[in-house]
Amino acid sequence: MQVNEYKPLIVAFCCNWCSYAGADLAGNNRLAYPADVKIIRVPCSCRVNPMFILRAFQRGADGVIICGCHPGDCHYTSGNYYTRRRMALLFSMLDYLGIERERTRLEWVSAAEGAKFAATMNDFVEKVTALGENKRLEDLRCKR
Amino acid sequence: MHNDNTRLTQEIIRASGVNPSKCMKCGKCSATCPAYDEMEYHPHQFVYMVESGDLEPLMNSKSLYKCLSCFACIDRCPRGVEPAKLVEAVRFAVIRQQGADHMTPDDVPAKLNEDIPQQAIVSAFRKYRK
Amino acid sequence: MQRIGVFVCWCGSNIAGTVDVHTVAEALKSEPGVVFSTDYQYMCSQAGQDIIKNAIKEHNLTGIVVCSCSPRMHEATFRKTAAAAGINPYMVEIANIREQCSWVHKDMQTGTEKAIILGKAAVAKVNLNTPLTPGESPVTKRALVIGGGIAGIQTALDIADAGFPVDIVETKPTIGGKMAQLDKTFPTLDCAACILTPKMVDVAQNENIRIFSYSEVQEIKGFVGNFDVTIKKRARFVKEEICTGCGACVEKCPMKKIPNEFNLGMDNRHAIYIPFAQAVPKVATIDPNACNMLKKGKCGICSKVCSAGAIDYTQKDEFISEKYGAIVVATGFNPISMEKFDEYAYSQSKDVITSLEFERLTNAAGPTAGKLLRPSDLKHPHTIVFVQCVGSRCAACAEKGKEYCSKICCMYTAKHAMLVRDKYPDTEVYVFYIDVRTPGKNFDEFYRRAVEEYGVKYVKGMVGKVTPEGDKLKVQASDLIANKQLHIDADLVVLAAAIEPDKSARPLATMLTASMDTNDFFTEAHPKLRPVESPTAGVFLSGACQGPKDIPETVSQASAAASKVIGLLVKDKLTGNPCVASPNELMCNGCSTCERVCPYGAITYEDKEFMMPDRSKAIRRVAQVNPAVCQGCGACTVACMSGAMDLRGFMGSQIIAEVDAICK
């Protein structure tokens, strides 16, 4: 194994009903994606507080991805619609602050989309790896 | 030729602001059209021909000039397709291709006449000066 | 501090093949709170579960982490195991090291490293877990059905047959709804009255069913299992219990020029009336806007002729409060107004009618006693034009029509056309259509019979305009296949008007906190898997209030809703999901933000007195979550700015602990 090979740290929030099941399906079908992705189970994507995302970045995550049911398929009927608005605004704000927009992502993955889950994670890890370590979010203040 | 046709179709769609794919082929435009019997191609066919890029026969047809622009089809269309606007856009396309039928400011004074409403001349000028 | 036990499962080689389970168990031993850690081949097996149970007892464990397959597989199993050993089942967390680790990673070192991190996250979470107990609430064993059409009737009968009391609230003086107005029903052509009226009688005679006719729902409070409903029983000025329905009052009533709603205004009724012969309840009702006695205090004839003494001019609206465990919405539909479709001359000519009016014209109990006579001159029409999709599939004209397909028009138009050709073979019948949509058992065959056997002329195209001229209706239409414009001199034009939800549905949805779509149809809890339930617990949907439906579909949904209600009412208590939102009242702003995002209407507010930081007392508005209604999505927790709202089982601090464990 190469020594200083950069491995990003990715936190994935997955809703229990669709995306977490989609991730399980990716496992059932042995569809590989990098081990850098660590999944946290939430009941619905609308449980994901922007504070959790910032907390992950603060503690050194290089990318955060939120996965939920497709619009119209939310187990709770409307949770993912709120998520969509919240994340659209949050991501736009992070971009406004000059944070690389590829570090955050919101994807809709259904329980049947194991392949999409794996492909999404592969793609996300690749993009974040290309960016390298997440310095900006931490650096926004320190220079005087 | 094909590309040319696609470009022209897109130009017509853009100029008219009409999305022909909204048409559900109910034919209410043709049912409502007062000039139907004088047309070779009827309003619903118009929409379909633009949608499928079948422009040449349309542009060569006299049907274009049978449309009175009464806008009944626009009023009645249940899908908001607005066929009359397409007709108008195709007419423009023909005029642009003809190239020669222009009206210059110099032509205007000669046409002034008590019987012709001034507005007609102004709109003709607007239409045909380019 | 928790005493946590960690149990790492090999799952044979499924996990152990890519994850070094011993290393994982060892590594997790040093995590905060962990007092015991082990691994075993199959944790879910009896032997594996025994290991967990024994460890709980031996080490006085308060929390359990199982590193195994997905929680979607065995979370319930391990919760039961924990409960059997005497600790709260919600003190168990699963680290998914199979589906989300060993199966997707090839390399042992990578897999092991990741499994350890996932295990750490689970340990971090369990450290903050608290024992959770599902809330219980009693169930009032009575159902309310709002709407007394075929949907409401079927639902009520099914619930009553299962032994539960049911109340039907109907705004009209009689139950029966739209189906009572129909003549025949497709695709079998049974007479609607013949199959409906026996059911109406069943309702009247069923001991478990009470009918509140001429009534409406005034107020709804409470939640699943415990609704408090106020019903307003409008004064009908006739004592329902005494009236025999003999009709003597109706005959003698001098006010007889009142448009008859039941026949859609095509004939008249009296100021005191019984909508139709088979009405249930069969009692008279006085129309207060038409009755001279009520308006001017002069007349009183009905009271004189009533041998039962049932007339009571002083009757007042009555308010009835009742408790219900479940509510079924069956408010049905209406045809949309045709007033805005000028091109079809509906407002100009009496001979342009809607399909529902056509039903009354061909109904033996209708204004023409079943003879097909056109309204203007009561002559037999020889040419009839049916126009489909009037106002349906109408995307451009939101103020006129509806964007959706009304679903039932293709079939009833085929029925009408076929019946006309059958009874009056000298009649020419045209049907103008955009598409003929006939999915359903024996539906397409039915439509084809209209064309092939009965000679109905189906024309692909629309009618552009209808112009009354003399005693004819000039119909201008397009025939898209022949590429012709048609001009037909018709005697009667029948418009298949789009259908829309009843106007009472919107205010009712607000009272129920049940969600609706933009067309005012009630939204189902899940479009595929929970089609007869509203997302609001305890509220069920029956019939066309949820979307356009024909009779067979309505009846299926009505029975389905009834079975869901029965499933609820047989329970003595409702056990909730303990993973629900709960507000910290001290931090709550009472700002209503959480209430606005809650899809279930689970949040209400109360004014409570609090000690403020400066020791003064103040009344503050604070949120209350009804655990029986909350489904635990967590939308409110993020909407809450102060963080007063948290979700049990997925608390903010727990998720942050997981984030920290993964990221450190």
Add this chain to the structure above:
Amino acid sequence: MQKITRDVLVNKAVSLLEAGEVKAVLGWGKGEFSYDVTPTVFESADELRENFVWNDFCGANFSKYLVSKTRKIQGKILVFLKPCDTYSFNQLLTEHRFDREKVYAVGVPCEGMADIAKVKALAGDGISAIDFTDAGLVVTTLYDDEPKTITYADALAERCVNCKSKKHVAYDELLGESGEVLESARFDEVEKIEAMTADERFAFWQGELSRCIRCNACRDVCPACTCEKCVFDNPNSGAENKAPATSFEEQMFHIIRAFHVAGRCTDCGECSRVCPQNIPLHLLNRKFIRDIDNFYGEYQAGAEVGSRAPLVDYNLDDLEASDVFDRRDTE
């Protein structure tokens, strides 16, 4: 200079107080310096006559104070509201933060407020007195013999240069006349930042936010920040930090704070007014306002009571989070 005079305000307050209609008056009181104005609760006519201030430094927005004052004071409170304050007032009512019945709201027209930083920049430090004349602010300092005159336009605060509305959207009584909602250029600066490259944006915000001393003044003055307990003061929230321990935390503070007021911020500009480090915090809020307007349709928080804020609402065909950037890039 303000068109409406101090006397009109004082007389109104005194008459209502003496008639017993109101128990207390929430208004601007004398501070330490001539330009220093302190939010004050007046309970007597004498206090009002003595200490009430109305001049071009009365920028403070009192809506927020109603949350605590209506709880403490028995009886009605008179509050003076400038047009922009009325939006905050409505927003707080939408969120049920105080009892409308306990407040008597008096609308006051506003000609725009002066920014003391601008005045100091032009007149220098050591200001001992400021007179408000038709020609402008006449500033006397300790170091200059001659007072300097600064025009009102030169002294006008940034938020007033881009005033969004002179219209009072809530009041029980209006002194003077209400104006109109204005076309302002308040998003120009946001657009300028958006037009930068990511590196430039990062550099810009790094420069601004690195000055933050986490004094919490922006939060404490903000009429949208009225939480009973702020997440940053709550050990269980996962975001608690009263003073930043790592470099990241400020930014977390500012992003979260802006997010918490997104869709609720009325753009009153108080955060930037009070920031001792002159960080343009309103540019964070305005970014959210602009995004909301662009993505979900124009929305002005506080324009009416009871409106549904964009973040507690949705449309089935809302734009996807991933399209946020495409949309901007193609604009």
